[in-house]
Amino acid sequence: MKTDKVKSNPTDDFFDFPEINTEDLAKEATSDLRVKAPQFKFVGASVAGKGHRNQEGKVVIPCQDSHSYLSFKGWNMIVVCDGAGSYEHSTAGASYCTKMLPVIFQRKMVSNTGFPPTEDQWKEVAMEVLEEVKRGLCEIAEEKNVDYHTLGCTVNLVLFDEHVVLSAHIGDGRAAYKKNNKWEAFIRPFKGDEPGSTVFITSDYAWENPDDCINTKVIISEDSIEAVVLLSDGMEMYSFLCYTKNEEGEVYFDPNEPFAPFLDNNINILKSMYEAEKSEEAINEAWANYLEKGGKLSQEYDDKTMVLAFKL
Amino acid sequence: MENELNFYDREFPANYEQKCPVVVIVDRSGSMAGAAISELNKGLLEFEEEIKNDPVALSRLDVGIVSFGSDTKVEREFALVDEEAMPTIGISGSTKLVDGMREGMRLLRARKDWYKSTQQTYYRPYIILITDGAPDPGQDVDGLASEIRKEASAKGLCFWPIAVTGADMNMLNKIAVPDIPGNLPPLMLSGLKFVELFKWLSSSFTKISNSKDGDGIDLTPEPGSKNPFQFSV
Numbered sequence: 015m016k017t018d019k020v021k022s023n024p025t026d027d028f029f030d031f032p033e034i035n036t037e038d039l040a041k042e043a044t045s046d047l048r049v050k051a052p053q054f055k056f057v058g059a060s061v062a063g064k065g066h067r068n069q070e071g072k073v074v075i076p077c078q079d080s081h082s083y084l085s086f087k088g089w090n091m092i093v094v095c096d097g098a099g100s101y102e103h104s105t106a107g108a109s110y111c112t113k114m115l116p117v118i119f120q121r122k123m124v125s126n127t128g129f130p131p132t133e134d135q136w137k138e139v140a141m142e143v144l145e146e147v148k149r150g151l152c153e154i155a156e157e158k159n160v161d162y163h164t165l166g167c168t169v170n171l172v173l174f175d176e177h178v179v180l181s182a183h184i185g186d187g188r189a190a191y192k193k194n195n196k197w198e199a200f201i202r203p204f205k206g207d208e209p210g211s212t213v214f215i216t217s218d219y220a221w222e223n224p225d226d227c228i229n230t231k232v233i234i235s236e237d238s239i240e241a242v243v244l245l246s247d248g249m250e251m252y253s254f255l256c257y258t259k260n261e262e263g264e265v266y267f268d269p270n271e272p273f274a275p276f277l278d279n280n281i282n283i284l285k286s287m288y289e290a291e292k293s294e295e296a297i298n299e300a301w302a303n304y305l306e307k308g309g310k311l312s313q314e315y316d317d318k319t320m321v322l323a324f325k326l
Numbered sequence: 327m328e329n330e331l332n333f334y335d336r337e338f339p340a341n342y343e344q345k346c347p348v349v350v351i352v353d354r355s356g357s358m359a360g361a362a363i364s365e366l367n368k369g370l371l372e373f374e375e376e377i378k379n380d381p382v383a384l385s386r387l388d389v390g391i392v393s394f395g396s397d398t399k400v401e402r403e404f405a406l407v408d409e410e411a412m413p414t415i416g417i418s419g420s421t422k423l424v425d426g427m428r429e430g431m432r433l434l435r436a437r438k439d440w441y442k443s444t445q446q447t448y449y450r451p452y453i454i455l456i457t458d459g460a461p462d463p464g465q466d467v468d469g470l471a472s473e474i475r476k477e478a479s480a481k482g483l484c485f486w487p488i489a490v491t492g493a494d495m496n497m498l499n500k501i502a503v504p505d506i507p508g509n510l511p512p513l514m515l516s517g518l519k520f521v522e523l524f525k526w527l528s529s530s531f532t533k534i535s536n537s538k539d540g541d542g543i544d545l546t547p548e549p550g551s552k553n554p555f556q557f558s559v
Contacts, residue, residue, distance in 0.1 A: 064536075065533075065536055065537065065541075099537075099538050099541040099542075100541055100542055205447070207447065208447070208448075208449060208450060208481075209344040209447055209448070209449055209538065210537070210538020210541070211538070251338070251339070251341050252338050252339070253339075254339060255339040255340070255341060256339070256341055257341045257342045257343075257344070258340060258341060258342060259342070264444060265444050265445050266342060266444055266445050266446045267445060271339075273338070273339040275334065275336070275337075276334045276338070276339075279333070279334040280333055280334050283331055283332060283333055287331070300331055304331070304333040308333055308334075308335060309335035310335070310338060313381065313382065315382070315536035315537070316538065
């Protein structure tokens with residue numbers, strides 16, 4: 015049985031990824047129990063922000079964001095990771111996480127039977143996987159003789175089908191799903207005291223305070239899920255209402271509200287490209303071009319990642 | 327080419343920007359009379375124009391200005407650059423530098439209290455001191471040094487002292503805290519290059535206000551005539 019490769023953005027050459035045979039992993043699925051994943055289409059891009067480019071627009075500091083997406087065993091999966099700005103090897107850390115998380119989840123998850131896990135079951139699986147990825151980062155750091163904290167990145171991941179959303183996240187970044195023509199957020203970012211400050215998969219604080227810093231969620235929707243979006247914080251000001259005043263105009267707060275015009279308009283454009291039978295590569299390239307150069311987005315200093323999944 | 331496919335480019339969500347508070351504390355003692363104060367005032371206008379050219383810095387930089395001479399004066403309450411014009415600094419008597427710094431720190435504390443009361447997040451604040459002299463006798467320099475170190479150690483502020491020709495470098499070295507990340511040693515201005523100084527400040531704060539906590543930021547001024555300092559920074 016053919017299994018999709020993990021699709022992700024290019025990595026640096028800090029380390030060599032192990033050879034992984036995803037077809038072997040697929041053989042573990044039991045065909046008569048496997049629920050066929052609905053036909054979601056994916057579009058994703060990670061681009062360097064203005065702060066990582068010179069005056070000519072050339073990238074001088076690699077994009078520290080990374081993403082991947084994959085369908086397996088009846089699940090669809092999206093991962094978005096944002097490397098810590100000040101850490102030397104965070105680009106590599108983010109790349110490692112986006113590649114390995116789908117692989118490990120494929121190994122650990124049973125086929126989607128249509129009966130979703132409980133909150134506790136999902137939390138247990140998610141924590142096991144995150145710990146395994148963290149151990150992998152430690153091994154790489156030891157092999158390369160670097161401080162493993164320098165590989166730090168945020169982690170946002172979601173597994174979903176037509177009626178279930180399973181999420182886990184460490185750090186900032188946002189996510190939402192659409193049902194009944196309405197978007198709802200399912201991740202609330204962890205924000206520190208200073209702008210841009212957050213926790214990472216390598217943060218000691220996160221593992222010492224997992225209830226505050228490592229969040230998992232199970233959403234079961236009777237209504238059909240129409241679309242899902244995951245993004246790094248570089249895209250939040252354009253796609254979410256996330257910093258505004260309360261009704262009395264006295265206090266600022268984060269409503270964490272997906273901005274439908276941005277999401278819906280762009281999904282419609284991307285849908286039309288799929289319907290016009292453009293290749294996935296061409297569509298992703300167009301999306302990357304928009305994130306990099308599209309109007310106000312071109313002025314964003316931070317690296318930007320957005321992955322969308324939608325039905326045609 | 328950027329948007330041939332008509333991806334979304336209309337009104338974006340009405341998000342506010344997180345503030346980056348900066349207090350500029352300026353010496354207006356008698357020794358600054360003439361060309362020095364004239365160039366400094368030109369520099370303030372240059373700062374205003376440069377910040378207005380960056381939409382993000384314009385919506386984030388929250389600037390207050392305090393001056394000191396024989397007394398202290400709040401020349402500009404905290405406000406975004408385009409909310410209120412830059413003041414014209416006059417000349418007045420002696421050098422109550424410690425009082426000026428404390429007034430600037432008081433102004434900053436009040437601003438931070440307001441941020442907290444309205445649940446606004448903000449960047450670590452910056453205090454820029456510009457002086458060409460030595461504090462009047464009796465000014466509590468040791469006390470000020472201790473207060474600056476305490477605040478900077480708690481990440482309550484970053485302190486950048488700028489020395490104009492004639493400044494008491496021993497005093498500035500005493501109150502500076504370059505060993506604490508984000509803070510600078512006393513920087514000696516080259517002649518009266520106030521316009522270049524404020525261009526460098528606007529460039530630096532444009533980068534800072536667009537950054538995330540922990541980002542390494544290169545503040546190196548452009549070389550040659552655009553470098554406002556006597557030595558490489």
